[in-house]
Amino acid sequence: MARIVIELPAAFKDLADAIRELVATTQKLADRGPSGRAIAYAKAELDLAAATAATERAAHGIILRSLDVDAPHVVIEGARHSRVGRYEQTYYTMAGPVEVERSIYRRDGDRNGPVVDAVSLRAGVVADGWLPQTARAMAHHVQRGTPREAEAAAAEIGRLSYSRSSFDRVAHAVGELYIQRDDAIEATLIEAYEAPVDARSISVGLDRVALPMAEPRPRPSGRPKKGAPKNPITVAWRMAWVGTVTLHDREGNALHTLRYGRMPDDGAASLLQGMADDVRQVLARRPRLKVTLLSDGAHDVVDQLAAEVGHRLETPPIQLVDFWHLIEKLAPAATILGDGDRRLARWKLSLLNASHAAGGILAELRASGRRSIAVGESKPVHEAITYLESHRSRMNYAAARAAGLPIGSGNTEATCKTLVSIRMRRAGSRWKVDTGRHVLQLRALALSDRWDAGIELTLRPLRKAVRVAA
Template identity: 30%
Template sequence: MTKVVRISGDEVTVEVTVRLSGSLLDMEGAIQEATNAVGRCATEEALQRFDTDGSAIRVGAIKLTARGRDPKEYQTPYGPVEVERYVYQSSRGGRIYCPLEHQARIVRGATPRFASQLSHKYAQLNVRAVQTDLEQNHGRTIATSYIQNVAEWVGTIATAKEEDWEYAMPALETPIATVVVSLDGAMIPMADSAGWREAMVGTLSLYDDEGERQHTIYLAAAPEYGKQEFRQRMEREIQRVKRHLPEALYLGIADGAASNWRFLEQHTDRQLIDFFHATEYVGKIAQATHPQRHAEGPRAQWQSAHCTTLKHDPAALDLLIGEAARLSQRHTLSQTLRDDVLSAWTYFTNHRHQMDYPGFVAAGLPIGSGVTEAACKTLVKQRLCASGMRWKNKGAKIVLSLRALTQTTGRWAQFWPKIDQFGAECYG
């Protein structure tokens, strides 16, 4: 049994009775039920504090009058709570307006904290896993359609306000010397016979003068919205970081895609081919150097040794280019191997001005886009590419928006106070 026994100003005293019998597991279940009951009781009182007294109000230039008090059930972290609240309409009719829902920042019938919990879980888990987690760990039975509805609304707010809402960077222990800007793509399975299409991923990684990464900003975009819109979002983030860190060195690190370099050259001071991407081409030369079927050991040793020299020896790149040119003319090699080493020759020749690994290493600068490669997996693949998944553009956009917010340290915690400040426009 749970009841409010005293209300004094902003304080509410709730009385609860908990029956402790059976095993400890049984008792813990009873305690959880009682805790949820207290939460429902207090939340009912809290919701009523956002209602009006029924007087006429204005929303912008429009005068609205109360139609009466209607009961409405709201979903909370502790369970459903039903309250009677005033609803309003203009003299001309039209859309119904509920001041309580607007002032309390209700999101599709969910209180802000519950909407935050649902959308955060949905960013990490598929909808049935979220449903199971809520039931098993929170004592909440929620329909999958409702979970998706709330999460999609929250994700829509995040994407709609992305240009307007600026997030503060966390307090960092050491000064930032270098900002690495990197972008890449990850293929995701699409519904409606669209097959697999590329989602875009971008990162801005902040490094101190010892080369230690202190903070990373993550961005992602669904295929529908195209690379141009994604790059506009990246550009906004870069401009914001530059306002905070105007003295930092800005590096662009990516693979060899020409469109990436056109963007990075506009926004970074220096550019570098991702070292680990370059090592894949060293591997092609190693394969041609030791083409025998059972030469895995010598091949791996050759690749490892030449990757090390590529990283530290300024002359190593020209040696690799020369070796690739020589091997591409060796007629004892298969056409496939000759084509592979020719592709390595072309790659190293075209990008030699972006492969100063010894200079970067000597200066203590990053030489890899491993953060972005990892983001392709953690931000996109882990959530969107599970067995049997197929995505429509809207759903992929929502999930990627939520995951970028939750993976960028500090942003999720700032996102909800912004909703609290600016609102989540709700009519009911």
């Protein structure tokens, strides 16, 4: 059999051994082929993946060792550091851990200060040895599901085979790095954002969704009972904020949505100010885009959208309450008035095509004389009248449709579900402010199709040059 000879430097012995093992594994598996028997190929895939991972780790070891700087003194970001010794460090790759000996340094004059090493600084290592691609992949898993699920998924595919506690720790480390620079990162992201070519309008939406928060519970007076928790907590449901900036085509159909979230303690003001800045950046490049503010009928939401977004734009936007929330309010009232389905269909058609339809429906409800009729604990006609009286100026759906603008806040409603509910409202879940903020912001990046650029900007400052001091 003809052979291929590959020459490697002597320093690559570990890699040569790993390649030899990979070739042997491949040959062993290939030898079974001519027999004609069925093969448990899943086992073959696992064996080949293990041999390939060993080769990958050996290659990482060579590269990481090459990043070491071993000198009495080095300069990092203009500051002189002195060597304090050489020690082993575990670096965590996509294929598993790798041990590397490297020199560590401490800044001159900082007697008890932290130590650093050239390998970690030059590679941009996250936390205690996690290589950047490994860290971002683990963070991506955790923004999608729980660390336990991430661990199970990694075990199934044979990559990132680390514990759930590692997934949890690394994801929050990446989230913390993002939070530290989120304003600058989001400013850079929106500057680079290119609105879809077919975009003709922008809608800005705001909504709230309940989130289970872990809060300290006062200790009972007296001596604690045996087995009582040291730090008792209670789970309280608080309202997190969700925002969207959606680009629409000439028919009002959504093309792309940027998603935003804030924890209950953060409030909506900073969220809306950031969204307004993003809209202004888009309008600076596409000034002919029309802007619509969309939400349900909650007064605080309507008012905050107008104050924090509408008043910050040079051209006043159109503000609407969601068409389908209005229909939900009208449906029970139509039933009370009689011939409910037909009446509701007539109202719906009128709202979509006549500018003053809301006023006509309001007059019809008032004239019905059924405002006081109760169904259970509600008064459908009274509630519909109140809703129309409060928001009639924000119900000109016919004019919005004629201008090709959206009239529904479905993108915001869907974001409440995808950004918060699916990930953060699972049975038994509860969140602290900081850890919840990490997951929420990382998930918003991923769902806005900004993950690659956002995480690159997050991890880039970790990379630092190290040069030998003169």
